Amino acid sequence: MLETTIAGSLPKPEWLAEPEKLWPAWRAEGEDLRLAQERSAAEWLKHQAEVGIDIVTNGEQFRTHFVHGFLEHIAGIDWNKKTPMGIRDNRYTVQVPTVTGPVSRPHSVHLDEVRFTRSQTDRKLKFTLPGPMTICDTIADAHYGSRPDMAMAFAALLNAEALELAAAGVDVIQFDEPAFNVFMEDVKEWGIAALHRAVKDLRCTTAVHICYGYGIEENLRWKETLGNEWRQYEEIFPALNASRIGQVSLECADSQVPLSLMGLLKDKEIMVGAVAVTSHKVETPAEVAATIRSAMQFVDAQRLLPCTNCGMAPIPYVVARAKLKSLAAGAALVRAEL
Numbered sequence: 001m002l003e004t005t006i007a008g009s010l011p012k013p014e015w016l017a018e019p020e021k022l023w024p025a026w027r028a029e030g031e032d033l034r035l036a037q038e039r040s041a042a043e044w045l046k047h048q049a050e051v052g053i054d055i056v057t058n059g060e061q062f063r064t065h066f067v068h069g070f071l072e073h074i075a076g077i078d079w080n081k082k083t084p085m086g087i088r089d090n091r092y093t094v095q096v097p098t099v100t101g102p103v104s105r106p107h108s109v110h111l112d113e114v115r116f117t118r119s120q121t122d123r124k125l126k127f128t129l130p131g132p133m134t135i136c137d138t139i140a141d142a143h144y145g146s147r148p149d150m151a152m153a154f155a156a157l158l159n160a161e162a163l164e165l166a167a168a169g170v171d172v173i174q175f176d177e178p179a180f181n182v183f184m185e186d187v188k189e190w191g192i193a194a195l196h197r198a199v200k201d202l203r204c205t206t207a208v209h210i211c212y213g214y215g216i217e218e219n220l221r222w223k224e225t226l227g228n229e230w231r232q233y234e235e236i237f238p239a240l241n242a243s244r245i246g247q248v249s250l251e252c253a254d255s256q257v258p259l260s261l262m263g264l265l266k267d268k269e270i271m272v273g274a275v276a277v278t279s280h281k282v283e284t285p286a287e288v289a290a291t292i293r294s295a296m297q298f299v300d301a302q303r304l305l306p307c308t309n310c311g312m313a314p315i316p317y318v319v320a321r322a323k324l325k326s327l328a329a330g331a332a333l334v335r336a337e338l
């Protein structure tokens with residue numbers, strides 16, 4: 001009960017990549033880079049086990065960015081044809097690569113790193129992939145002409161990848177869909193259908209992560225416009241509860257999300273964000289426990305997995321290590337009361 005886990009990414013040590021950046025440059029290349037990534041992933045797996053995280057990840061040490069780490073290996077994308085795009089409904093403008101033909105996956109993207117990661121831990125292993133809607137909101141389209149069509153094409157590739165990763169021993173496949181909090185109508189119209197395509201025939205646990213983003217300036221400014229109560233989840237949770245996705249990961253710690261909205265996910269396991277990623281202040285175990293107890297008013301302990309609000313890639317390395325320790329310690333405090 002109250003199995004702990006993390007949303008996905010963890011900071012890269014400064015000897016692996018530039019610290020505290022969303023798009024860090026690697027410190028090495030080729031085989032040297034690969035060995036450094038493996039060493040870093042192994043260290044994070046060891047730390048998670050030592051502090052008591054139950055469902056672990058490799059901290060996304062093998063990819064630069066949570067979306068482009070997958071897309072870099074997909075054919076049909078022109079990386080030299082950059083298109084300015086106001087992503088997440090114009091929250092910020094980025095020069096993104098462009099889809100110029102039918103997309104395909106010439107080879108496995110993450111299989112090697114998953115085999116390595118699986119060999120390094122006996123714990124339950126989670127692996128994260130970008131969700132189809134979030135991919136479509138992070139890349140320009142000069143081929144499909146419709147976002148739902150492009151999303152379905154990517155969902156088929158994600159599904160082929162996910163099936164291979166599950167066969168290699170991944171216990172939980174999670175799709176990251178921060179765009180679900182922005183395009184709520186689209187979620188109901190085609191976002192969940194695209195997720196269903198991505199999880200087709202998967203027999204491992206499936207999850208979707210929906211957050212309010214990393215603690216970057218653009219996100220913090222956006223959050224200020226959302227008012228005292230962030231109710232975006234309310235519009236999509238009924239449809240998610242009716243979906244075939246097993247777990248939903250959401251943001252709770254230090255946010256304005258009314259926890260009562262979790263009552264709309266009665267049939268799902270819920271990863272409750274109990275440590276924030278927007279501040280460098282490390283929550284105490286007592287604070288983590290308080291968030292978990294508040295969530296338990298709306299989710300029974302059997303369905304509740306204490307988690308981080310979001311990925312921790314851009315925060316300082318030592319802060320992330322301390323936050324993981326508090327997360328596990330806070331969950332242990334509540335477990336002891338049950």
Ligand code: ZN
Binds near residue numbers: 213214
């Ligand atoms: Zn997130």
